[in-house]
Amino acid sequence: MNNHRIAVIPGDGVGPEVVNEAVKVLELLKKLDPSFEIEFDTFDWSSNYYLSHGKMMPEDALDTLKKYDAILFGAIGDKRVPDDVTVWDLIMPIRKKFKQYINLRPVKLLKGVDCRFTGEDIDFVIIRENAEGEYSNSGGRLYQGLEQEIAVQNTIITRLGTEKVAKFAFEYAKKHGKGTVTSATKSNAIIHSMKLWDEAVHKVGQEFPSINLQSYYIDALAAYFVSRPEDFEVVVASNLFGDILSDLGSAVVGGLGLSPSANLNPDGEFPSMFEPVHGSAPDIAGKGIANPIAQIWSSALMLEHLGRKDLAIVILESIEQVLLQKEVQTPDLGGNATTSEMGTAIRDAIQQLLLVKEGR
Template identity: 90%
Template sequence: MMTSHRIAVLPGDGIGQEVMKEAVEVLELLKKLDPSIRIEFDTFGWGSEYYLEHGKMMPDDALDKLKKYDAILFGAIGDKRVPDDVTVWGLIMPIRKKFKQYINLRPVKLLKGVSCRFTGEDIDFVIVRENAEGEYSNSGGRLYQGLDQEIAVQNTIITRAGTKKAARFAFEYAEKHGKGTVTSATKSNAIIHSMKLWDETVREVGQEFQAINLQSYYIDALAAYFVLKPEEFEVVVASNLFGDILSDLGSAVAGGLGLSPSANLNPEGDFPSMFEPVHGSAPDIAGKGIANPIAQIWSAALMLEHLGRADLAAVILESIEEVLVQKEVQTPDLGGNSTTSEMGSAIRDIIQQLLLVKEGR
């Protein structure tokens, strides 16, 4: 079956531009090897450099342009010359909120060839993070700035509707992938209004899925369990802030942020979803050509899976793991001295081999 997709590419800042190049070349290779898929790319140079020139992270009509695409492949943002809140609220947040990307899906998987310093067990679970409200709501303000009596109020917005959508996605994901347990992150013993609503709503949704066990942990205990027994988790559902923190912790436990992808999903498909690595722009190594492109390439695989090509996504992940197992090409974060382009090239070589074998060539 022929599939055709238009992808908006936003490399962003720092190493985002370096790792994005490798991911796009992976997709270009797949186009060449598999005539059943057609992918067209348009690259947009929005980010900190654009801000320094224009005073904003993207043009006023950026979202109107992006909504015409089937998906967005995002790199990283962050620049020492631009405040972090400007980069985040000027680019990523408007995309997530305007396009109703209310699910952030983050696989936490110990890839073959990567050692875990905490456990010898297999680690393979996903974090479903509510991505549209919660603690990352632009609600609140500051009074009496600069004075001793200064007050800052940051409101957490938890709604039954938003929590229900996140919980339902988590349970449906578990059901679809044959998982037996959904774990909910909470802190309702201390955050007695918003987190109690979260707990009640997650339990309400869970009652519709009798074959799936729901367990709930306070966030502090859950963070410890991520380190002590990460192999026991299957699907974790969490509010925006809790999910953000747990995702980075999970990535660190499973080998590092340079290996971890994420998906910002609009499950209904009314708007494009966005796929990005969880690492930042890493200004300390930007321009040196040594960033690990695996997280960006894996993010591209998540994008293909979302677009209905789970077969090609599986080939990409298998190729990544084969390179890691061989250990002939390793970037500095993995203990080697290979370059970004060498890692990307090695992954593409394996992809080509696997696809040619499958075609019997």
């Protein structure tokens, strides 16, 4: 029996509200399944912490976090603190120092959610390079405030980094019985970094002859996400392209409140981090109406990563059961249920589903 130690960082805005519901789900699974042991330590690193201490987290925060099996993250962002501070002083150090070079984002039309774009099944995954690319702190500004001001932002694309994310994408496709990997590019206009991206992805693709590789320019791919999202299986993209496509994919299947993500260190050298795609949503923070599904589903991705795919399946099936019943729906889904009511409904569904599986 493994005792999983989880670091919990609720963060800002609706983060603490939805994280609370996810932790309750995990605590229930611990209660119902004797083989599942999990414990949590919560860290208050957030914009409030920054306003009190002048930094987003303590100097030894990463040394503290690396002792855990995984990190459950809420959201970050507060109008009182510049966004580049909250991002680059909290999320980015965790992703980069812990070599979480894979960002995995399922795009799945859940049962019970109406899709305005298509009547077809939508079920694919976006695998985003998460450690370099366009989100690299390389560049600067000259002559600030003057007419001749210059800003330079460098994109860092390495062959090694691209090959690693491409290999993960092809291996994921092979493991999950998918026949096609789609690469997002713009090598017709971004002729240095994106050409290297294309070459590296193509090289890796040759090692997987059973998997078809197709490559689309990012502008066309964005259009195809809307016009024929059911055609995709595994999409691999650079940091910026993957980020934008993920939010677009979320909108196609019902919104950010339903979309989870995983920041993975596939080598297991450091803990991986699991968070919803949505941000801190300051406009609804404190109102108790945020949809906790993305956070709860992110915790299911965490369980799958920790070797408990069986429990991850139970969580997702329970989420879909609640959505199908349409009795409890948060405002983003057209209802008036609270965050807590949605969390309670999902936990009730989990309990009923596990009792059925056990024959009780």
